[in-house]
Amino acid sequence: MSGFFNSSIGRKVAMALSAFFLMFFLLQHFAINILSIFNxxxxxxxxxxMGTNPLxxxxxxxxxxxxxxFHFVMGFVLELRNKKANGIKYAKNNGAANSSWMSRNMIxxxxxxxAFVVLHFIDFWIPxxxxxxxxxxxxxLHNGEFRYFHELVxxxxxxxxxxxxxxxxxxxALHLLHGFTSAFQSMGATAGRKKTLQNIGKAYSIIIPLGFIVIALFHHFNH
Ligand code: HEM
Known part of the structure; x- marks a missing residue:
């Protein structure tokens, strides 16, 4: 196992797996929170x-x-290793996208x-x-009614x-725009399906963060 994490490809695969997991979390987190607008x-x-189910x-x-x-720690490890390797960048074999501004600035x-997650934990998770x-x-409950919607607003x-x-x-959005395709690439999943994956990645990376922006603005201006 330590051999896996000591290899460059092992670290990238581990990074990609944690990224997939977090992207799935983000999707369900969005699906639940957008309900606060509609119902x-x-x-x-x-x-x-979700807050009381033992599982x-x-x-x-x-x-x-x-x-x-894990994703944060591994991200810093990859960044430091890449710096040390002097010019050998993360998600190296990525053609033109390799030199995009965002790919160099994932860190x-x-x-x-x-910083947002720390603030967000203080706002929601710790209470x-x-x-x-x-x-x-x-x-x-609070005063006989469910408290969640009221607390969010x-x-x-x-x-x-x-x-x-x-x-x-x-x-x-910027992080996802590069991270989505990069994660698939680290898993070797782009060959032949590159365009489709890039389009799905773009849609996901824009729609989800934009949706979160809509939620925040909606509650600010409507209550
Ligand atoms: C308008 C946007 C968002 C709203 C309204 C929102 C709302 C919430 C709420 C109410 C909780 C507490 C859930 C609980 O522990 O019972 C929570 C937890 C959390 N949120 Fe968000 N969230 C937003 C965006 C995000 C984003 C963009 C991320 C990630 C980058 C994120 C990551 C998390 C994490 C990791 C937790 C703790 C895990 C959990 O208990 O579900 N959230 N959020």
Whole structure:
């Protein structure tokens, strides 16, 4: 196993696998959060299920946290190794896309996303953990109603938070625009399907962050 992580290709494959996992998480995270625009009651029901289901809480959530930390740590390791290798860049055999501005700056967009994730955990995740596991209130209720929608809307009252989130989502789009195809490439999956994959990658990388921007702005201006 240590041999795997010591090889350049092993590290890239590990990076790609964690990236796929995070992109899948992001898709379901988006699907749930967009419900807050279209149907707050369903958003509340789904949030309560996800927040109290033992399988989600004690199996999926720890795997997710591990995936997030792993991706960041591995990203820094790859960056340092690439720097050391002097010019031998990550996702090397990528033709014209190789020299794109974004491919050289994955570490910077990554750091911006890391800063967002820290802020986002302080905003949402830590209060959740506090209510459920420290206060010990698993009911999901406040004044007899589900609290999730109300708590989410409250967070987007502050224009500074909305601006910080929107900037982070732009960085997320830039990170994904390169990362999506790069991850498939590290798995050797592009040959023959390059154009289709690139198009799916572009659509995903723009629609998901744009959708998150819409959620933040919608709640800021509508409540
Ligand atoms: C407008 C956009 C977003 C909203 C409204 C939102 C909302 C939330 C909420 C309510 C939680 C708490 C869930 C819980 O623990 O019960 C949460 C957790 C989390 N969010 Fe977001 N999120 C947004 C965007 C993002 C983005 C873009 C990312 C990743 C880059 C992200 C990553 C996470 C992670 C890793 C967690 C902790 C895991 C979890 O418990 O689900 N979120 N988010």
């Amino acid at each position: 707050p009651d369903v958003f509340n029901e789904v949030s309560h299920f 989600v809480q004690y199996a999926l959530q720890p795997v997710l946290i591990f995936g997030v930390v 910077y967009s990554g750091i911006a996303i890391l 959740e953990i506090n209510t459920k596991y420290i206060v010990g209130d698993m009911s999901g 409250e967070k987007f009252e502050n224009p500074l938070r909305v601006v910080a989130y929107v900037i982070a989502f732009v960085f997320l």
